[in-house]
Amino acid sequence: MNQQPTSNPHSPTPFLQIDRLRKKFGDFVALDDVSLDVFEGEFVCFLGPSGCGKTTFLRAIAGLDIQTAGTVHQAGKDISALPPSERDFGIVFQSYALFPNLTVAKNIAFGLENQKLSKPDIVKRVTELLELVNLPDQGAKYPAQLSGGEQQRVALSRALATSPGLLLLDEPLSALDAKVRTYLRHEMKALQRRLGVTTIMVTHDQEEALTMADRIVVMNHGVIEQVGTPTEIYRQPNTLFVADFIGEMNQITGKAISSDRVEVAGRTVLTKPHKAAVDATVTVTIRPEDIIPHGEDARSPGVTDTLEQAENEFDGTVEDMEFLGSFWRVSLKSASVKERTFSEVTLTVDMSINAIRRMNIAIGQSITVELPAQRILVFPQGNSNA
């Protein structure tokens, strides 16, 4: 998961400039002064829970539901008030919106007609597009005769037929079953790289966003919480919402003591440097896979399995174990008899199958884990946006 935004050369002016976009439906503010730059050739994902405004954002960019205020520039041109027909984009919807009474070929050719293209040229282009999405020889079929994945690819090629400058994807994979979805993720990403078309995809599936996007825009309640590469979003969430929404996260309420220490359930823990004021109530977080399990001998000298920060060790009893295929998710409850424990805290720890086997871990057993300080993120409480 080491995608860097290398595919775009970050030309000085962004391809798409969105400035303080605001959309109101009556009194409800669906988009609250949202600004974003998208660069040429970039694959950007809008990610967020349902109702966060991501689809509204996409539809405003498309001109399908024009914003109340704010501007959109595409390739230097102000398109803020233009109807969709005067903009330059192709779009794929969750439902694909394939015309049921037209064959696959006619669906794809729909946008090519009235474009000063000769009939043979249209046929050629359609054949080309069908090959591009790996559906040669399917042109004569009707959409209902294709599988969901095939329909999705037809919709994609119809959107790409007129070679638009911008490709918009509104949850294009969510109607498909898991296996097809994983396969199409790679297909679509590869296609997008090959064509170099600037793409914005709306999704509520974090895995989809993490694997496909060059940059992810995490949205909540009509505002952008964070924009960044998948690794940035996962490793360095700016806000508790982002931390919580993407991946699993242990969350414990604590109190800031200094810029790199917090007090949690009666213990002081070293954390990554944070900005919370001293004595402020904070949420202390760590991802389950960042917690390192240690054997009983962890603190004996000469053993490779060493503790790095004695302050951040923690004893607990295995309360529950959930097998998730490639790893185990273990619930660890503070064992109150020992001094190295938190009072009344349950931690979720992801442990490799090897570790479970090696350490012979079973329900009821006590183990020691370490919470690496660099992985402990502290967020001030009381403001969901901070």
Place this chain on the structure above:
Amino acid sequence: MMTSAAQATVQAINTAAPLIRPKTSRDDKIMIGYMLVVGLYLIIALALPLYAMLSKSVSTFYFDLNNFEFQVNNGDGWSAPATAFALNEKLKREKLKREKLQAVQPEQLTTSSDGRLAATVFFPDFSFRGSTRYRIRQINPASSFLVGSRQIVDTEWHEFESNEFRRIYLRASRSTGLDNYRVYFSTPALFLSMKNSLLISLISTLITVSLAFGFAYALARSTMRFKGLFRIIAMAPILVPSLLPGIALVYLFGNQGMLKELLLGESIYGPIGIVIGSVFFTFPHAMIIITTALAISDARLYEAAISLRASRWKTFWTVTIPGARYGLFSAAFVVFNLVITDFGLPKVIGGQYNMLAVDIYKQVIGQQNFEMGAVVSVILLIPALLAFSIDRVVQKKQVAQLSARSVPFEPKPHKQFDAICLIYCVLVTVFIAGLIGVCQYAALIKFWPYDLSLSLNNYNFDVMDGGGWVSWYNSIRLALYTAVAGTIIVFCGAYMVEKTNRFVATRSAFQFLAMMPMAIPGMVLGLAYIFFFNNPANPLNGIYATMGILVVCTVTHFYTVSHLTAVTALKQMDREFESVASSLKQPFYKLLSKVTVPVCLPAVLDISIYLFVNAMTTVSAVIFLYSPDTTLASVAVLNMDDAGDIAPAAAMGMMIFYSNLCARLLHLFVTRKVMRKTQAWRTREGGSD
């Protein structure tokens, strides 16, 4: 240097993003333009006529005697001006002395819009041979007077010789008020017909809904044979005018009826006849609705009931009835509305038993009292509107009941139950087919009951009253025009409402207008058309008494159901088709012609056959609007029956039946053919998963 406060202000201005006024695309402009055209159509064809009717119902007309002044010259110079009121008062006083004098009495002053009062009544000594000269003027131009047929509205003095003065008539002044309603409610006969209408409608509703429920239940829940045949026969009443069962009942139970004794001395002319006929013509409407309601019930509920060892009886009351309750409500309201607004049937079989819809006819055609006709119309609107709005509320609730995961119920054979169902359905279909059969028989008999030999004499319409074969030909024309024009107007209107994203206020106003005709009884609409289109000041006056107004009226009368059919079909289309088309820079009309219409073709055909059949059978909407050049078959049935030519009336009714049957069969044929050709995509052959 700027102060920091000023800087902050500048910053605040800079940070406020500009408001965006979306640019209207060409598509949007065309669509809003079209929506306005159809909206305008509905305003002209519905809202304005209704308004005209409403204002008519609160208009009263009276002779304002204070507004007319007279001068007399007997050769010795002009007398001092005296008002008609003063002259009348003088008459009243002198009456005590001279027995023969007749003053105008107060009750004579109230009149209708057409009322006229001879000016000579105020001059007891008037003689048209005399040499006396008269002058008349109005004080203010609120009224007018006639010289022969010339209307004078100014306030100048006009001078006449005696011979001319006898042709002077005073016209009434108009005022607004609830007087007409007061008169209505104090006229026992009129008030009684309101009670009659409600009573008959309630009884008919109860009987029809129960019968139709049993029928639909038998069709849905038994494994009896001949289901298709039963369904077809049960639908037949839709193809005939509502007054046809009345004619059949006359032949069966009338004064010379075949089965007269069965009534045990009761007369068929009256409530009994109206109820039986109403059950006949409303039956298919109720059956369709209830069948749909039963079809959506979920088999899983029945499996649950069986697994809980519930008896058939208990299952019926705890699963079937609650599941179908919205359908039953809906059917009840539809039937109630049909019965209370129907005019043809009580006209034919009602005898002396008055109903609201017939009152309108009598007031307008019989007594030429348009104001009172308008009052009865407004009163007839109330129960219809009420039933309509309750039905809308109930309909909205039903939507939630449908679930995509429901499993359709598959009936299992049950010998005894199936036999009962079969007998029941046979009885109902015998009743329906029997009435139509009696009509057919009546049409073919030479002279009931004296000469029972068969002949086609009764079809020789050209020798009877009612307009002859031209009426039938006119009806076919009306039905075709209505079907074509109506389908285009309705479908496009529905498309605009359903597929435009913007102009929310315009769209909901349009939607409201489109739903209204359902609640407007045909007679009320027809009468409203007279008030609106027959007004010489109306620029659209030209279409009065033409085929045009009949088409407009019929399309409007049957607008709602057609609109709902179109909207339902359009709702099933993906909402994003329009978005995709505009992103591909294709105009909406290309999408409309290449995708929307072809996909909706079955619905389009359904709308056109619905309009055709109803245009053939409707009486109420057009009874006030046909002219000698545009007589219609359905009206001919009524008029021939009125004139005592019952057998030819039956024959004409059967002509309507044959025509509609042919249209139906043609529709079936075309639909099948079109489906095969353009709906090939519906078959999933060769699907790869």
